[in-house]
Amino acid sequence: MTRTQITLVQIDNYGPWTVTPEPRREVDLQTLQSRLYADLCQQIGREGGYVFFARFDNMIAVTNGLDWADHELIQESIANRYPVSVSMGIGTGTTPQEALAEATGVLQTAGSAQDGTRTEILGGDVLDEDERAAKGVQVAHFDVIDVTGTYTDRVDAFETFIAIEQGYAALMRYMYGQHDSLSFFVGGDNVIAVCPDLPASAYEDAIVHVSGEVGVDLQVGVGRGASAHDAGMAAKHALEECRHNGTRVERALPADD
Amino acid sequence: MTRTQITLVQIDNYGPWTVTPEPRREVDLQTLQSRLYADLCQQIGREGGYVFFARFDNMIAVTNGLDWADHELIQESIANRYPVSVSMGIGTGTTPQEALAEATGVLQTAGSAQDGTRTEILGGDVLDEDERAAKGVQVAHFDVIDVTGTYTDRVDAFETFIAIEQGYAALMRYMYGQHDSLSFFVGGDNVIAVCPDLPASAYEDAIVHVSGEVGVDLQVGVGRGASAHDAGMAAKHALEECRHNGTRVERALPADD
Amino acid sequence: MTRTQITLVQIDNYGPWTVTPEPRREVDLQTLQSRLYADLCQQIGREGGYVFFARFDNMIAVTNGLDWADHELIQESIANRYPVSVSMGIGTGTTPQEALAEATGVLQTAGSAQDGTRTEILGGDVLDEDERAAKGVQVAHFDVIDVTGTYTDRVDAFETFIAIEQGYAALMRYMYGQHDSLSFFVGGDNVIAVCPDLPASAYEDAIVHVSGEVGVDLQVGVGRGASAHDAGMAAKHALEECRHNGTRVERALPADD
Amino acid sequence: MTRTQITLVQIDNYGPWTVTPEPRREVDLQTLQSRLYADLCQQIGREGGYVFFARFDNMIAVTNGLDWADHELIQESIANRYPVSVSMGIGTGTTPQEALAEATGVLQTAGSAQDGTRTEILGGDVLDEDERAAKGVQVAHFDVIDVTGTYTDRVDAFETFIAIEQGYAALMRYMYGQHDSLSFFVGGDNVIAVCPDLPASAYEDAIVHVSGEVGVDLQVGVGRGASAHDAGMAAKHALEECRHNGTRVERALPADD
Numbered sequence A, B, C, D: 001m002t003r004t005q006i007t008l009v010q011i012d013n014y015g016p017w018t019v020t021p022e023p024r025r026e027v028d029l030q031t032l033q034s035r036l037y038a039d040l041c042q043q044i045g046r047e048g049g050y051v052f053f054a055r056f057d058n059m060i061a062v063t064n065g066l067d068w069a070d071h072e073l074i075q076e077s078i079a080n081r082y083p084v085s086v087s088m089g090i091g092t093g094t095t096p097q098e099a100l101a102e103a104t105g106v107l108q109t110a111g112s113a114q115d116g117t118r119t120e121i122l123g124g125d126v127l128d129e130d131e132r133a134a135k136g137v138q139v140a141h142f143d144v145i146d147v148t149g150t151y152t153d154r155v156d157a158f159e160t161f162i163a164i165e166q167g168y169a170a171l172m173r174y175m176y177g178q179h180d181s182l183s184f185f186v187g188g189d190n191v192i193a194v195c196p197d198l199p200a201s202a203y204e205d206a207i208v209h210v211s212g213e214v215g216v217d218l219q220v221g222v223g224r225g226a227s228a229h230d231a232g233m234a235a236k237h238a239l240e241e242c243r244h245n246g247t248r249v250e251r252a253l254p255a256d257d
């Protein structure tokens, strides 16, 4: 059984800040956002978590290995080094969707994302030790089959990008609607999905759906682990199996699954 | 008249590198990619250019202010500081699509994106001084109307993200197919499009199209300038006009347009 | 009683790399070095450790809270994101000098710092759980009294810098020679020293010595803790006491000291 | 003839900020400082300038290639991305010392480094085009002979560090006092000095002086150029000549010197 802990990281009152007193240089905003994301990757990654940039002003993290103190430390460290601060809502659930809904609720209850007096919120509940040990996370690593030969080396760079983007848009909606899963584009032709316990058939259906809707052919490796990192690494190895065996879905799950 | 110079920045042989000798830690890849992007933002931004992360392994830049030596310097600096190197193809055109197609062709002609011996390519043509001075770039800054009240503060963070993402997927395809424009998600609820000379009606149509297809309501500010930065700043100010006037499309163009 | 664990972090074969195939741009080397240091600060800092830039190519860290796996993770992460790799020697001792000598020996035994085949060494011994819990670290935070009024606002910026630098040079040599302590300049007018159990008189002597040798007047806060961070924070609070009380030495030590 | 333009970059009201409301985590301060320095290296380096970390809160840059607008852009970009802002004083002179004294005066006249209302000062004078073209900068790159064999591989890492540090302390004071030059430690065993027109004998004397005072043996390459980068690169190549020829001083100066 999975039990996912999700943290929603929201930059405080960011919209108004970007245009006060006047619109700020876009390259500086991009630099700020991507470095903040990079720092969170390292900080959350050290405890086995994953964070996804999503909207950049609202980032979504799988934080099964992180307790309350870890969250506090990250929040303080960001405030010490950036011109903006962040709020964090934490939620848990048997599905990632459920966990994120809870995490979102924490922040919404505290006030608006653009309320200048609602800053550095930290709320919600982390998994207790027992749950964390007993349960885990399921991660699926999707990737376009031969993106290089089919697109990158053949059509112009934006056409390739459109194909990948439409594939992602179809996949994210399907996995959320059908399977309470959260899927994130992570660069290249890769999408990482955080899922509940799903059978192989669910992934096969998703691949068929995307191929039918937008004509993009995917393969996927699926892994399970105590942390996002463990599950994600197993998924990456499973994806290498797809490449090796020419298969569409490979799973690297613990023996008892 | 616009004349856009586009640079395609491609990480050399990156796919194989990510799995050699074994799949690398995802958080490290994410950190690498987003910091590389942040550095390019600063380097290209210093000369008035914009760069978009797009696929991260293939980034697309508007480089009207950058000459050949600027490109060389950036390429050398990346190689000095990262474990990967980049190739760059440069193209120009009356539309961004045309310029990118040319830039893509430069790299494709030199070899495959996953050819380990094809590294640090720099090719194509930059605008000459006269063209650069006489012509310019058109930038449109799209944004969801009241994303905070409609989505962020009301539904869960992934539902908000789906809405933004579907809006972006619809917009990017429409602007590329109808108007040879390149549109990029830049975080939050913002999309920046690099366009040829387009009339206000083109932007109105795009907004109507996205609203009809996925139900997301956009506003847009449009600017023109010698560089992406100048055009983009004008676009941001125009977008503030939308907010102020409650209009959907505002343009801040030079007097003779 | 203190028991300090020190890690010597050495960039592998860095001298030859900086001039191969030709001397590299100095600003890129500076960027590489200072970002590598910043990353180590965050990574080691997450577990309560401190790292000092020292020579930059040889950084010295107080790693009481870090076990073997923590070191492995940092080493792997650096290699994934930088064009250079690092070796790490770990040592422990009742004095920091003793611990560092051991850590240095680990790397020297493995080969030369400029041996191209000696890369990513990880060796030495970490404290076991019991020792770590029972003992701790002593940290002293030295600072120039009123550097702003005496120097920064009055003489030219290099004269100020010379005063601080000569103060540091005198202090570091004295603390090492007399007290087996490792002192590092950390910016501004601040020097952080990692010390064994030292009485208040030792710090008073050091201050008198520096004042006599180079005419720079110091104050110092001293702290103790399970980790460098805990000890360092206590030292900072003690330094605030100096400022408040107008004293030269303040110690914030556990009750039984 | 040389004419050096120096910019003093001072973090505004930084001392009070580091302890408000309470002392901040040292690793965060270190990260902030070193990343700010890294960014300045890239920004100033793009126009051929050099910046040295010096005290970190007061950094010293050689900015011959940078005009007023370049300074403004850097100042704005820092404020957009950091929790602190910077002030900049610019000075020029036939010697670096003279230029820095002028630059320092600009900031001192505007108020105290710890005056919370004195922020984002930009003042002083940049070289005009003609002067910049006609004159240039002289840079000397000093380095310890065989630091690896003599120290790094033989004695403990702090003893090596002491030797380098004492060498630097002696050199910086001598070059400033005798030759109005500004010398900065740049990591490893390297010191870069920004000098006026100096003959080879001045460098020989400096090397003899350091060897006599602290027993550290140096070699030095000297270069001249329109920018710090050009001069510094010439100096690095000259230093390689020292290594190749076994000489102590090599100069790579334009033909008419």
Ligand SMILES: Nc1nc2c(ncn2[C@@H]2O[C@H](COP(=O)(O)OP(=O)(O)OP(=O)(O)O)[C@@H](O)[C@H]2O)c(=O)[nH]1
Pocket (backbone or CB within 6 Å): A143, A144, A145, A146, A147, A148, A149, A186, A187, A188, A189, A190, A236, A243, B014, B015, B016, B018, B019, B023, B024, B026, B029, B030, B056, B057
């Ligand atoms: N985030 C992330 N991106 C990856 C990873 N592996 C590959 N990529 C990206 O995916 C892009 C394409 O690489 P591949 O998937 O190996 O190339 P391909 O041509 O599709 O080949 P096959 O997938 O083997 O059919 C690369 O340029 C990277 O950007 C990974 O582990 N994580």
Ligand SMILES: Nc1nc2c(ncn2[C@@H]2O[C@H](COP(=O)(O)OP(=O)(O)OP(=O)(O)O)[C@@H](O)[C@H]2O)c(=O)[nH]1
Pocket (backbone or CB within 6 Å): A014, A015, A016, A018, A019, A023, A024, A026, A029, A030, A056, A057, B143, B144, B145, B146, B147, B148, B149, B186, B187, B188, B189, B190, B236, B243
């Ligand atoms: N990249 C970028 N993002 C921005 C900019 N301005 C705002 N954003 C992002 O957009 C998000 C939403 O901010 P707003 O668009 O101001 O909020 P809103 O609720 O939609 O309000 P209105 O647009 O005024 O209707 C912010 O959190 C930022 O992430 C900008 O100039 N550039």
Ligand SMILES: Nc1nc2c(ncn2[C@@H]2O[C@H](COP(=O)(O)OP(=O)(O)OP(=O)(O)O)[C@@H](O)[C@H]2O)c(=O)[nH]1
Pocket (backbone or CB within 6 Å): C143, C144, C145, C146, C147, C148, C149, C186, C187, C188, C189, C190, C236, C243, D014, D015, D016, D018, D019, D023, D024, D026, D029, D030, D056, D057
């Ligand atoms: N690394 C580090 N540097 C600090 C810290 N606090 C202050 N500084 C630096 O020290 C410089 C001088 O600040 P202060 O020591 O507060 O100023 P001062 O004029 O000497 O005043 P007093 O020390 O109160 O006499 C600042 O610009 C910072 O660079 C700290 O906790 N850590």
Ligand SMILES: Nc1nc2c(ncn2[C@@H]2O[C@H](COP(=O)(O)OP(=O)(O)OP(=O)(O)O)[C@@H](O)[C@H]2O)c(=O)[nH]1
Pocket (backbone or CB within 6 Å): C014, C015, C016, C018, C019, C023, C024, C026, C029, C030, C056, C057, D143, D144, D145, D146, D147, D148, D149, D186, D187, D188, D189, D190, D236, D243
């Ligand atoms: N900042 C900077 N540091 C350098 C440069 N070249 C070398 N270093 C540093 O100097 C250290 C020692 O390298 P070398 O000077 O090549 O080694 P060495 O043993 O002294 O050998 P020789 O100088 O050839 O006698 C390296 O680890 C680097 O940290 C450079 O161009 N810039």
Ligand SMILES: [Ca+2]
Pocket (backbone or CB within 6 Å): A143, A144, A145, A146, A147, A189
């Ligand atoms: Ca693929």
Ligand SMILES: [Ca+2]
Pocket (backbone or CB within 6 Å): B143, B144, B145, B146, B147, B189
């Ligand atoms: Ca909006």
Ligand SMILES: [Ca+2]
Pocket (backbone or CB within 6 Å): C143, C144, C145, C146, C147, C189
């Ligand atoms: Ca002080």
Ligand SMILES: [Ca+2]
Pocket (backbone or CB within 6 Å): D143, D144, D145, D146, D147, D189
């Ligand atoms: Ca040397």
